[in-house]
Structure formats: C-alpha cells, structure tokens
Amino acid sequence: xxxATAPRLLAPADGEVASLADQAYYxxxxxxxxLELAPGSVLSEPELTGRLGIGRTPIREALRRLAQEKLVxxxxxxxxxxxxxxxxxxxxxxxxxxVLEPEAARLAAERAVEADLVELRALLxxxxxxxxxxxxxxxxxDERIHRAVYHASHNRFLAETLEEYYTLALRIWxxxxxxxxxxxxxxxxxxxxxxAIVAGNGEMAALIMRVHVDEFERTMRDALLQx
Numbered sequence: 002x003x004x005a006t007a008p009r010l011l012a013p014a015d016g017e018v019a020s021l022a023d024q025a026y027y028x029x030x031x032x033x034x035x036l037e038l039a040p041g042s043v044l045s046e047p048e049l050t051g052r053l054g055i056g057r058t059p060i061r062e063a064l065r066r067l068a069q070e071k072l073v074x075x076x077x078x079x080x081x082x083x084x085x086x087x088x089x090x091x092x093x094x095x096x097x098x099x100v101l102e103p104e105a106a107r108l109a110a111e112r113a114v115e116a117d118l119v120e121l122r123a124l125l126x127x128x129x130x131x132x133x134x135x136x137x138x139x140x141x142x143d144e145r146i147h148r149a150v151y152h153a154s155h156n157r158f159l160a161e162t163l164e165e166y167y168t169l170a171l172r173i174w175x176x177x178x179x180x181x182x183x184x185x186x187x188x189x190x191x192x193x194x195x196x197a198i199v200a201g202n203g204e205m206a207a208l209i210m211r212v213h214v215d216e217f218e219r220t221m222r223d224a225l226l227q228x
Contacts (some may be wrong), residue, residue, distance in 0.1 A: 025055045025063035033072050033083055034172045044073060044081040070165045072172075086176045088225045094173075095218035098166055102147075102214050103207035105163055106194060109153035110203035117153035118199060124149060125195040128188075136178055139188045140171065146191045150198065150210075170217070177224035187217065 029049065032038040049060050064081055067073040074082050113121065124146050147167055151160035190213055197206035 021055050021059035022062035022066075025049075025053060025059045026066050028053050028055075029060075029063050029067060030072065030168065033067070034168060034175060036172075036175055038083050040083050040085040042083045044083065071169060086173055086225075088222055090169075091173055091218060091221055091225065094166060094169055095214060098163075098170065098214045099211060099218075101159065101163055101166070103211040105151050105154045105156075105159055106198060106206035106210040107203035108156060108159070109150045110198045110201050110206045112155045113153040113198060113201075114155075117149070120149050121153065121195050121199055125192065125199065128192045128195070139185060140174065143188045143191070144171065146188075146195070150194075153198065173221050173225070174217075177221050187213075187220070190216075 029038075029044075038044070044064060046057050046060050046064070049055075049064075050057050053060070064073055064075075068075050068081070072084055074084050076082070109117070109121075124142075127142065144167070148164065151163050154160060190209075194206060194209045194213065197203075197209055
C-alpha cells in the first residue's frame with residue numbers, strides 16, 4: 002500500500018508563532034501526522050535538529066509538548082518514539098470528541114461575532130461550490146472548518162483542547178484514507194453544520210456535530226479493522 006501524504010496542518014496565523022519551540026512543535030507534528038515519521042519510529046534529537054535546522058533545546062521542548070498530546074512516547078533509558086495508531090484509542094478519542102465537539106458547535110452558534118460569521122460564510126460558500134478536490138485538499142478544508150468552529154466558540158481552553166484531539170483524529174484519517182471511500186461526502190456534511198451556526202441555532206449545530214463525529218469514528222473503525 003502506498004503511504005499517504007497528509008495535508009499540511011494549519012499553524013497559527015503569521016506572527017503567532019513566537020518561539021523556536023513553537024516552530025519545532027508544528028514541524029515535528031506535521032512529520033508525525035503525515036506519517037513521514039511512522040508510528041513506532043525512534044525520535045532522535047540530533048537528527049531532528051539537523052533536519053529542521055532548529056537547536057536541541059527548542060526540539061526538546063517541542064517533543065515534551067508532543068508527549069503531553071499523546072503523539073510521542075518517552076521511555077526512560079530507551080528513548081522517545083512516535084505513538085502507535087490503535088483502533089482502541091480511536092474509540093476513546095471519539096468518546097471525548099462526542100462530548101466536546103458538539104459543545105463547541107453550540108457555543109459557536111451562540112457567540113460568533115461578525116468576523117467569525119464572515120469566515121464561516123466563506124467556508125459555506127466554498128462547500129456550496131462543491132468542486133472536486135483530491136483527498137489532501139478535502140482534509141485541509143475539513144481542518145479549516147473545524148478550527149473556525151473552535152475559534153467561534155470563544156473559549157480558548159476548549160479550542161486548544163479540541164485542536165489537540167483533532168490532530169490525533171487526523172493522523173488516524175491519514176492512516177485509513179486509502180480504505181475509506183466516503184471522504185468527499187463526509188466533508189460536505191459540514192454544510193448543514195455551518196448553516197446552523199450562522200443561523201444561531203446552537204442545538205441543531207450540536208446535534209449535527211455529534212452525528213458527524215460518531216460517523217467518523219464508525220468509518221475509521223471499519224477501515225482500520227479490515228483484514
């Protein structure tokens with residue numbers, strides 16, 4: 002099977018990445034999610050330093066942060082490794098997302114300000130055009146939609162937490178992408194979600210998001226359990 006190459010994860014807007022540790026974090030996170038650093042790979046600070054052109058101290062800080070986010074495992078006297086992709090972890094991840102993602106959608110519908118609504122309407126128009134995209138472009142669009150919803154919730158703690166979980170979910174998606182045939186339809190499902198948020202219907206937005214996350218978990222589980 003050919004290895005999939007993930008879309009580039011969105012980093013903060015220009016000017017928001019304030020430190021070398023942040024730059025190292027986003028670069029290594031991209032390598033992990035894209036599977037360029039495959040599950041189980043050994044992580045070498047000197048190798049990452051040479052590859053990214055960033056000093057060892059920022060690399061170490063980035064790896065510590067990635068370990069907190071469950072993308073890196075640290076074993077005393079053995080080293081650091083990229084975490085595995087486990088279908089059992091998918092179920093646990095989905096349990097959390099089923100609680101938090103609908104709440105973010107509900108809050109977005111209630112709290113979105115004009116700048117949020119402009120972004121959400123632009124995304125909705127992009128979905129309405131429904132031009133055919135390859136799977137990388139679809140994933141990038143999906144990420145932009147989710148991040149816009151998180152931001153519109155105006156709850157920094159919720160948004161930061163959900164971005165971590167979304168990254169974990171995206172790595173699973175990249176792992177299973179060649180076994181799934183529902184990518185286009187899954188992303189287009191966000192039309193109704195964005196319409197509900199723009200209309201200020203929090204209960205409907207929460208319901209749509211819950212169904213979306215539940216369907217994602219089912220589709221990924223079926224793909225990963227294929228013989």
